[in-house]
Amino acid sequence: MSSWVGHAVWWHVYPLGFGRLDKIAGWLDYEVELGANGLQLGPLFASETHGYDTIDHFRVDPRLGDDADFDALIAAARQRGVRVLLDGVFNHVGRGFQAPAHWFTGGSFEGHDSLRELDHTQPEVLDHVVRVMDHWLSRGADGWRLDAAYAVDPKFWKAALDRVRPLHPDAWFVGEVIHGDYAAVLRDSGLDAITQYELWKAIWSSLNDGNFYELAHALQRHGELLPAGLPMTFLGNHDVTRIASKLDDPRHLGHAVAILCTVAGVPSIYYGDEQAFRGVKEEREGGDDEIRPAFPGSPSELSPLGWPTYRLHERLIGLRRRHPEITYAVTTATHLTNTAAAFTSGPVTLLLNVADSDYRFPDVPPEAQVLESSSPVSGDPAVVPAHGWSVVTR
Incomplete structure (x- = not known):
């Protein structure tokens, strides 16, 4: 794995929601102030509608710009260490x-007639x-997120990466894998x-159900995965209902962000989630539109209601950067009930309370x-208010 990945925090944008690549470049300072140093771009190439129906992998989508605009975005990112x-x-x-x-299987992808499946045996x-x-x-990209990697034989990716890695040894490759081993x-x-x-599922589900045992189990499995590769962690992306809409109680949004920022992995923040955007994915034609909205021309045009959530992300990403050991740390549940939990990751312990009353955590010393x-x-420091959270260190 490339050494830079352990320091990466991605800001994941859906380019067609910005309209042009030069508009995305105008948001880089906003991203850097947030604490992110990676720009994760959704589909960029010429497509028929939503970007995932590519028609030319070698051409920037004309709705976004051209090669010169891509080069300018890469240069602007480089100037900021992104x-x-x-x-x-x-x-x-x-x-x-x-x-x-013969490049095609003859089938469509997951029932979408507009998407033709490639034959990866060719x-x-x-x-x-x-x-x-x-x-x-x-041309300057640093890596690839491989869409629907779960639908392709892993041997295909191995064959491709065996040829690409020698040319770009510092590149990072993450596959979209939803379930399985x-x-x-x-x-x-x-x-x-x-x-x-x-x-991802355990975070919102445990908060909604008041069942931190589910989260503890998922974090145990998360820790067991780390030797195989540092995973991309997230609370939202272009395919799922936004975390602010997924949570039943808006008071628990901070809990979710705190979990993301205090467990191992490479965090990815979906554009707008840092502003508490809402949006529900629906299983219908155009059902992704609400979670892939247009962004305004500049940060000054954002609603003032979202900035407290932005500042929360800023603080917690900053905490993570001050304690870089978190990136690789195995998280252990050091105290666990249905509605209160203490999760220790390296030098920090996250205390979570989703009950209607204050909770005193045992084993948190007064000098914490x-x-x-x-x-x-x-x-x-051992007392966390109702529906509150804190991060402590000894």
Whole structure:
């Protein structure tokens, strides 16, 4: 794994929600102030509608700009020390994608008639994917998120990466894997990372149900995964209902962000989540529109209601950066009830309370230092208010 990945925090944007690449470049200072140093771009290439129906992997979508705009975005990111991750949609393509018939399986992807599945047993398909990866890495990208990696035989990714890595040894490759044996996928595919959907689900589900045992179990499995590869952790992305809408109680949004920022992995923050955007994914045509909204022209046009959540992210990302050991630390549950939990990750302990009354955590000494919390610090670091959280260290 590239050494820079352990310091990465991604800000994940859906480019078509910005309209132009130069508009995205105008948000880089906002991203850096947030504490992120990686720009994770959704689909960038010429497509028929939503970006995941690619028709030309070598051309920037005309709605976003052209090669010069891409180069300018890379240069602007470089000036700020920001890495750039591209979205590789290599499992399927749009109906207008021009290729010989034997490149396709004849089926559509997950019932979407507009998406044709590529036949990954064909050497020409492998050659094409290698050329695309190499082309954009050579133009300045730092890595690839491989869309629907779960739908492709891991041996295909292994064959592709065996050819791309020698050309770009510092690049990072993360596969979209929703369920299954994450460690086995990493081993067989040669990928550096997978998307940690199991932990994502446990975060919002445990908060909604008042069941921290679920989160503790997921974090145990998360820790067991770490030797295989540092996963991409997240609270939201372009495919799921936003965390602010997913949580039943808005008081628990801070809990979710605190979990993300105090457990191992490479965090990814979906644009707008840092402003507490709401949005529900629906299983229908156009059902993703609400979670892939247009962003305004500049940060000054954002609603003032979202800035407290932005500042919360800023504080917690800052805490993570001051304690870089968290990135690789195995999290252990040091105290656990249904509605109160203490999770220790390296030098920090996250105290969570979703009950209607204050909770006193045993084993938190009076001299413990409160690094961050949901409310002004009281005199006793062991006490967390109702529906509150805090991060402490000894």
